[in-house]
Amino acid sequence: MTIRIVLVDDHPVVRAGLRALLDGQDDLDVVGEAHDLASAERLVALDRPDVVLMDLNLGSGPGGAEVTARLRRGEHAPEVLVLTTYDTEADVLRALDAGARGYLLKDAPPDELFAGIRATARGETVLAPSVAATLVRRASPSGGGRTVTEREVEVLELLSQGLGNKEMARELLVSEATVKSHLSHIYTKLGVDTRAGAVAAAIERRIIRT
Structure with a gap:
């Protein structure tokens, strides 16, 4: 065939x-x-x-x-x-x-x-x-629940573009409070405490593109 x-x-x-x-x-x-x-x-x-x-x-x-x-x-x-x-x-x-x-x-x-x-x-x-x-x-239990979710990946991509919380909320059709919650979870999972640190860690771990 x-x-x-x-x-x-x-x-x-x-x-x-x-x-x-x-x-x-x-x-x-x-x-x-x-x-x-x-x-x-x-x-x-x-x-x-x-x-x-x-x-x-x-x-x-x-x-x-x-x-x-x-x-x-x-x-x-x-x-x-x-x-x-x-x-x-x-x-x-x-x-x-x-x-x-x-x-x-x-x-x-x-x-x-x-x-x-x-x-x-x-x-x-x-x-x-x-x-x-x-x-x-992503599926491995050894991840200890620290795997970045698909929505958190979206937040990281917008973060890498330099968008602020208000702009990200508009793009994702959620509240600014929800964006802040996502960022808090991302910081914890990636072991960082800044927006720049989150982007750098996500790129290093091949979660998002450069």
């Missing part, structure tokens, strides 16, 4: 390299290339691929996680395999919550990518080793 693939990446050179790589496999057929949400939705509707190979950073428009969620809600929802350079906790959780079947990194060997696409087409979960380790670490 031939697996029909759509590539979603905002870099033409990357798409060209992936197409050349995948076209060398008899059972993998790249049927289209997209660079943003609109082109991805159009190609999926027209070509009905089995697998969408999705980058997370798509320039100024909606990111790969949002595009994934939109495609997965569509009438002919394809399986989505994320292929990106980012392996932070925030990126992984957001992509998987959006409906991605798997998550690989762009430094994966070609054979690992081929196998990942085939497994994704079969409906199997595919995870890069570092991504699997991230998920295991």
Whole structure:
């Protein structure tokens, strides 16, 4: 069976390299290339691929996680395999919550990518080793209840952008008191006592991107 693939990446050179790589496999057929949400939705509707190979950073428009969620809600929802350079906790959780079947990194060997696409087409979960380790670490009882929650990850991301409590409350649609509560929990979990310390610790622990 031939697996029909759509590539979603905002870099033409990357798409060209992936197409050349995948076209060398008899059972993998790249049927289209997209660079943003609109082109991805159009190609999926027209070509009905089995697998969408999705980058997370798509320039100024909606990111790969949002595009994934939109495609997965569509009438002919394809399986989505994320292929990106980012392996932070925030990126992984957001992509998987959006409906991605798997998550690989762009430094994966070609054979690992081929196998990942085939497994994704079969409906199997595919995870890069570092991504699997991230998920295991979150689920491990040894975390002692100190794992940062998804909402706290959102707070950390906004904190890293320099937003104040009032601005974060507006973004998250919560009260300033709730933001302060989240910050207090974050400080305790990360062992810090300042906003800058929280951001630095979150980046060091690969919870959020630089």
